[in-house]
Every structure is written in structure tokens, then in C-alpha cells.
Amino acid sequence: MKSIVAEDLKKTYRNGQVKALDGLSLDVEEGTVLGILGPNGSGKTTTVRILATLLQPDSGHATVGGIDVVKNPKAVREIIGLSGQYAAVDETLTGWDNLVMFGRLYHLSAAQANARATELLEQFSLTDAARRPIKTFSGGMRRRLDLAASLIIRPKVLFLDEPTTGLDPRGRMEMWGVIEELVKEGVTLLLTTQYLDEADQLADDIAVIDRGQVIARGTSDALKSQVGGERLELVVAESDISSAQEIINRLTHSASTLDVGLRKISAPVANGSQSLIEVIREFDTAKIHPLDLALKRPSLDDVFMALTGHVAEEAVAETNEKKRKRGGKK
Amino acid sequence: MRALQDALIITKRQLLQLTRVPEVLIFNTIQPVMFVLLFRYVFGGLGANIPGGYVQLLMPGIFVQTVTFTLAATAQGLAQDMEKGLIDRFRSLPIARSAVVMGRTLGDGLLNIVVLIVMGLTGYLVGWRPTSGALKITLGFLMLLFFGYALSWVGVFAGLVSKDARVVANVSFLFTFPLTFLSNAFASTTSMPRPLQYFAEWNPVSTMVAAVRQLYGFKNVFGATANSYPSKHPITMSLVYMVVLMAIFAPLSVRKYKNSSK
DSSP: OEEEEEEEEEEEETTTTEEEEEEEEEEEETTOEEEEEOOTTSSHHHHHHHHTTSSOOSEEEEEETTEETTTOHHHHHTTEEEEOSSOOSOTTSBHHHHHHHHHHHTTOOHHHHHHHHHHHHHHTTOGGGTTSBGGGSOHHHHHHHHHHHTTTTOOSEEEEESTTTTOOHHHHHHHHHHHHHHHHTTOEEEEEESOHHHHHHHOSEEEEEETTEEEEEEOHHHHHHHHTOEEEEEEOOGGGHHHHHHHHHHHHTSOOEEETTTTEEEEEESSHHHHHHHHHHHHHHTTOOOSEEEEEOOOHHHHHHHHHSSOOHHHHHHHHHHHHHHHHHO | OHHHHHHHHHHHHHHHHHHHOHHHHHHHHHHHHHHHHHHHHHSGGGGTTSTTOHHHHHHHHHHHHHHHTHHHHHHHHHHHHHHTTHHHHHHTSSSOTTHHHHHHHHHHHHHHHHHHHHHHHHHHHTTOOOOSOHHHHHHHHHHHHHHHHHHHHHHHHHHHHHOOHHHHHHHHHHHHHHHHHSSSSSSOGGGSOHHHHHHHHHOHHHHHHHHHHHHTTOOOOSOOOSOOHHHHOHHHHHHHHHHHHHHHHHHHHHHHHHHOOO
């Protein structure tokens, strides 16, 4: 059974000037995790907001748990949990206060709300911090509390909109652990992210979206092979370039590319670490000393390049912005 | 009923905030107390010929000014919730659409009760002595609370529209501050230029101040030059203003909340 179905969703902002969703369709099987992967502005958040009844689509149709999100939003709200990019909790209150308040708003009795708050704080390792105002929490703790608040009624369908954006590596790992536990319990999860490794780690299935449309759908392995798997990248001294490139081409059975200015040779490899060892062995024999040597996994940017033929727009804009700023400092 | 229960949970949240951040409550009461003392002792000498002294006219003026500022407080609170994404979370819950905004207005109303009590006591200490008896004095305070409540709904709307707490706080203040001074609250309107006098007489702040002065048993000697309807019937006019404000802004705010998005 499909827990989430979206068909041909369209949404524009600012009187049609900004197309957020342009005929987006997707579905999520009950009890599975779908990762929506895309850069900022690709329509991830808009999709989540429509499915979570916060926003109405201009056209199209969507159901969550079999309930129409436009026609019967209140019934949808009874079965979903939503946790956003930022911790949407009252920061002046304590973790305990927040969870009890949300419990009461889900119409639990005072006793039930208290019990559930205790339980969730325990589950998310926040018991020690329960009586402290959220303001004093670390970023990771805030997100965990926010997630806890979305789980009060044990929702059938959970939406997580970029659950780890802005967290430090440790916070991210902790969050991943928490989400994995939830998934084991069988909740249907729709997760948006900008990071391929996050989708990789958490999702059964990934939908890549760009400009408000799903442009690819599949398991992470399938997507990665579409991108071309790992690449070997190395930088050598100018005098070694031709012999190095010859070795690489022979070992990887492929035509490597060369960036002359950076003296960087790059080639796709099928069996990454094995190829790396072979290359090093041959280089050693040939007395070539690479200045830099790395195995690169496909990044979201690579997936994007491969699937759309354009760099994720936000990234381009950011780079330009940085250039402009740097120029301004001179 | 369910809607009201949900609203009261939101109100409770606001009261909890006051216990967690007591500075808010302290600041909210210090400011009006400061106004009372400043006006009482800076301008107190102006009213030598006023029966009972300037302070008798001043206190209703400051009461009304303070509850008028509720508009900015409500607007700021809602815009903050909007910024933090809290409104989104509330909107994803199975609660009545009116609950969050209603809860906020009730919370700000309760805060006004505390503030008015503190101000009333301060007023008493500096010589304010209403002469009309307990019933009318209570009615005066109820009118003040209701006026603040009505303006709170304007604030809800402003907060939801602006989505930016700092901007909306400043704009609301820029709007309400002159409104409280272009009135009979602190000085006689008769000394103002003609066009301003008319504005001042129809200004809801003036009708409220006049109404409360009347309920506390003092002749409203600041104003009533143009012999206009509001200056002759300040209580009726004030009630009309409040009902009209609520009738416009309560439904507007609930609709705005329903369709609001960050």
C-alpha cells in the first residue's frame, strides 16, 4: 500500500513568477523511507509543506495515508509528524514544557502528556537536559527535541525536512542514529536532504528533484552508477604527467582527463580502493611521486551534473557570490 | 469548546514563558510605572487649576496608552513565532484554526491585568483617587482590558502579515505612539492646531481616555472643543470602536493564520 502519493503537483509563488513545483509526482510505499534529494530552491520544502497540509498546491492531487491533503487536512494532521529545517519549538521554554504543551495540543490528557514527554526525552537521550530552556541546547539537541515533538502521537507518516542541515558532524551522526531507530519501528518516512550520503544512509529509495520535478528515482546504488561511480584524481609534477597518464589509462581501461593548469589527472574507476592500490604500486615502480592522490565518490553536484547537465543553481550562485565578495575585499 | 481548550494551552505557554523569562514581565510593568512617575512629576504642575490635580486626568491617559501598546506586543510575539517556524508546527497539529491566535490574545490580555494592577497601585501612591465607587472603577478597568484585547487582534494580523518581529515591533510602535499623543491623554486638545483637534477627538485613544475619566468620576477637561459626537458620548463611541476592530480583525487574522506560510 502507498502511504504517500503525489500526482502532478504544481505550485508557483509571487503571482506565478517563481515556479516552485512543476508537475511533481512521487509515491512512498508504507513502512519505507523515501529521500528527496535536491539543492536549495528545487522544491523539496514546498513538497513537504503541501503533503503536511501547510500549503495548498495550485493544481494536482496528493494523499497521505489515503487521505486527501486538500480536502481533509484535519484528518491528515491526526496521522502525520513534521520536523523542519530549524527547530520549531519554543526556545524560552524547557524541553519538558514543550513536549507537554504539544502533547496537550494533540489532545492527550495531562497525565498522558507528561508520561509521553518523559518517554520521548528518555528515547532521545535528553532526560538530563529536560528542565533546561531550549535556548541552552546544542544544535543537535534542539533538532532531537524537535523530532521528539513530532512523534508525540506516534505518527504513521513522518516528514523530515532537511533534518541535519546546519548540524556539526557529531550532531549529524546522532541524528542519523535516532532516525534509523525510528525507521526500524516501521514508520513511513519522507526525508528531504541536500546530501547524497544522508539519503544513502537513511533512505530505501531516492527521488532526485530539480526545478520542481522528479528527474530520477531509484536506490542510491542505481543513482550512483548512473553518475559513474568513483573517480580517481591525482596531481603529479609536470615532468611526470605523460607517464602517469599512460599508467592510469592502462589500469583503469579508460581515457583519463587532464587539467593541464592544475596538473590534475582524473579517471573513472570501477573498483575504487583496488585501483588505488594498483596505481600506487605502479607509480612506485616508475618512481613517480604524486603530489595529491584521492578517490572521489560522486557528490550531489556530480549526480546533478550527470542527470541534468547543469550545476545545481544554488551552488553556482553561491560561488559567484563568494567571488564577488572576495573581489570586493581587494 | 475544543477550540477554547486549545487556545488556553497556548495561553498557558505564554504564562510559562513569563515564569522562565521573568525579565519580560518586569520590563512590561516598569515602563508604565516609569511613565506614571515621569508625567506625574514633570507635568504635574501644569494642572494647578484642575480639580484633584493633574494626576487624576493623567492616570486614565497612561492606562489607555499602556493597553494601546498591547498591539505591538502581540504583533511582535506572533511574528517571532512565525520566524521560528513555531506557527508552522502549530498549523501541522490537529487543532482549531483560531486556537493559536486566540490563545495569544488571551495571554496578552492576562498580562494587561497584571500591568494595570501595578499601575493602579503606583497611581494611588502618587495621589490618584478615583471618586466614582467600586463598580464604576471596575467597569473602567474592564473597558481598558477589552480595549487592549481588541487592539491585540490588530496586532495578530500585523504580526502574521509582517513575519519579521523586529520590523513589526518598530512599525507598530511608530503607529501607536503618535496615536496615544495625538489625543487628550496627556494634554488638552484645545491647544492643538484645528485639524489635529478633530483628529484627536475622533481618535479611539481619546474616546477611551474620556470614557475612563468619566467612569473614574472626573470631568474630562482635556478636549471636547468641537462638540463632536465622540466627545459627548465617549463610552458608547469607545465600545463601537472596539466592536468594529474585533469584527474586522478577528476573522481577518484567523484567515491569515490559516493561509500563513513562512
